[in-house]
Amino acid sequence: MRSIMGSLFLVLLSLSCAWAQAPPLSPPLLKVVIDPGHGGKDKGVSSAQGTMEKDLALALARELREEARAMGGFQVRLTREEDETFPWIRRKDASHGADIWVSIHFNSDFVGKARGPRVFFPSGWTLEGVKGAKSSRSNASDVRAILEDMVATKKANESLLLAEHLQRVLESVWSMGSRPSTEAQLMGLMDLEIPSVLVEVGFLSNPSDLKLVQDSAKRKAIVKAILRGLRAFSLDPRRQQ
Numbered sequence: 001m002r003s004i005m006g007s008l009f010l011v012l013l014s015l016s017c018a019w020a021q022a023p024p025l026s027p028p029l030l031k032v033v034i035d036p037g038h039g040g041k042d043k044g045v046s047s048a049q050g051t052m053e054k055d056l057a058l059a060l061a062r063e064l065r066e067e068a069r070a071m072g073g074f075q076v077r078l079t080r081e082e083d084e085t086f087p088w089i090r091r092k093d094a095s096h097g098a099d100i101w102v103s104i105h106f107n108s109d110f111v112g113k114a115r116g117p118r119v120f121f122p123s124g125w126t127l128e129g130v131k132g133a134k135s136s137r138s139n140a141s142d143v144r145a146i147l148e149d150m151v152a153t154k155k156a157n158e159s160l161l162l163a164e165h166l167q168r169v170l171e172s173v174w175s176m177g178s179r180p181s182t183e184a185q186l187m188g189l190m191d192l193e194i195p196s197v198l199v200e201v202g203f204l205s206n207p208s209d210l211k212l213v214q215d216s217a218k219r220k221a222i223v224k225a226i227l228r229g230l231r232a233f234s235l236d237p238r239r240q241q
């Protein structure tokens, strides 16, 4: 009896040592497409001083990729590397094999008072819309259609989840009151087969926002916040695996 207990103790000890020696769990690799908005002839919006959205978006996208490399756990692909004009289909091609899509834009308004980040997710992918389409289908044996519904539902849920995470982390940089992410008609993003969001990082028409997004230290804080949001999204148990 004593020898059996001794053996059991040794087994338990070796198991506990195995646990102790196991490397810490690393977060799953997240393959992210960063799409710097506009480019080339398409300048996007501009500040009163002439700072162009297309240039800031590309600068921030590059900084995001660099910081993501340093942080680890991300594989980042940019849809454009230069200041160039090209058709949407070329941007869309970058989404193949990726997990999520993040478009980077900057905002503007006529009055110049609006400020702060806004994160949008595509409308038309809502769970309610998908459920409605499913219940109206007469041929329930259409497996392909049901599978497509499942993919659309996952895409809708994860786009909303991603938008919520990014809105929350970006608010922390601005120290503004928390606002919800927003559903919007986002042409192009509707065609994508992966969860996608559009981030309007700040308002170029607002002097405080403009100063903030032109400040390299503040921009680094924005980049780190976005990566924190992406990491939180990738680990969120509400994601459908």
Ligand SMILES: [Zn+2]
Pocket: 037, 038, 044, 045, 053, 105, 106
């Ligand atoms: Zn834009």
